[in-house]
Amino acid sequence: MYKKMIEESVQGNAYSLGRLITFLEDEEKRVQIIKEIEPYTGNAFVLGITGPPGAGKSTLISRLIAHLRELGFTLGLLCVDPTSPFSGGALLGDRLRMEEHSLDPGVFIRSLSAQDRLGGISPTTREAIKLLDAAGKDIIIVESAGVGQSQLDVKRIADTVLVVFVPGMGDSIQMLKAGLMEIADIFVLNMADREGADKTVQELKDAASRYMSAWKPLVVSTVATGNEGIAELYQAVVSHREFLKESGLFDQLRRERSQDQTMELVQELLKKEVNRSLEENAMLQQLLEKAKYGSVDPYSAARQIVEKILRP
Ligand SMILES: Nc1nc2c(ncn2[C@@H]2O[C@H](COP(=O)(O)OP(=O)(O)OP(=O)(O)O)[C@@H](O)[C@H]2O)c(=O)[nH]1
Ligand SMILES: [Mg+2]
Known part of the structure; x- marks a missing residue:
């Protein structure tokens, strides 16, 4: 979908590059763009x-x-x-x-705005670097x-x-x-x-x-x-x-960076998955309620919730 724009950007079209960077703010678009851009x-x-x-x-x-x-x-x-x-x-x-x-x-x-990360390195920054690269x-x-x-x-x-x-x-x-x-x-x-x-x-x-x-x-x-x-x-x-x-640190650092980013993404995806399950699953909500009123302690409730999400 972004193929044409990416080709233009790779060939030095600053307008397409600018638009692609704007698209990075949107997670769905970011994922698609990054898949295509990686080889370059x-x-x-x-x-x-x-x-x-x-x-x-x-x-x-x-x-x-x-x-x-x-x-x-x-x-x-x-x-x-x-x-x-x-x-x-x-x-x-x-x-x-x-x-x-x-x-x-x-x-x-x-x-780039850094609102989601308080001035730090947001996914947008990371991927904007790749687009410029x-x-x-x-x-x-x-x-x-x-x-x-x-x-x-x-x-x-x-x-x-x-x-x-x-x-x-x-x-x-x-x-x-x-x-x-x-x-x-x-x-x-x-x-x-x-x-x-x-x-x-x-x-x-x-x-x-x-x-x-x-x-x-x-x-x-x-x-x-x-x-x-x-x-x-x-x-x-x-x-x-x-x-x-x-x-040899140059290559090592870059490999570690990809690994680092992958871990970050895994954690983000898991968090989303957990929130989704909690919203949809009445049994999990009950466990949360129990923790709220003290009939189950928070540690036990958390363990049971994770167990039920990972092994439903
Ligand atoms: N005397 C002196 N003033 C400088 C020097 N370098 C920068 N300035 C002045 O310091 C002020 C701040 O410079 P910036 O380049 O905006 O500093 P910055 O670190 O990018 O600031 P932020 O992005 O707001 O954190 C400006 O008024 C500059 O003209 C220098 O070497 N000597
Ligand atoms: Mg400045």
């Missing part, structure tokens, strides 16, 4: 960028895109909206920051503006994760504690034109040196507004990519 995927490199609100992620991405275009790469950019009341404003700001790329056919930019984009950048757990989820879809910091000691230590330490492949200290940059760089370097893993995060300073440090930042990405390829 697996070539793009996925770069995730996260960090606190206002750290300069969008400005940095805009500069990075300009640099990557000069090197001849085609690009896809997905901005995962924050669900905060500020998202409208942030979006408008992003649009302005990305304006220089809006007429470039080599760059496809799309904002199939459409031949060499590098796909995902800007995740969420905070907390949702920031960490970017690791689940990206090959390389950049975490953007700004000068100021308290903040960076807080962020590292919040779990960003585990997901960062590269620490970016943006706004290096601000006071305290040297000190924060040193802290980040100290933190990186304490990593127990084979890859120790690289630390890069940038001034996004002044276009400084962008080539160095890309070089750090290249180093990480080489590390992933040489160590």
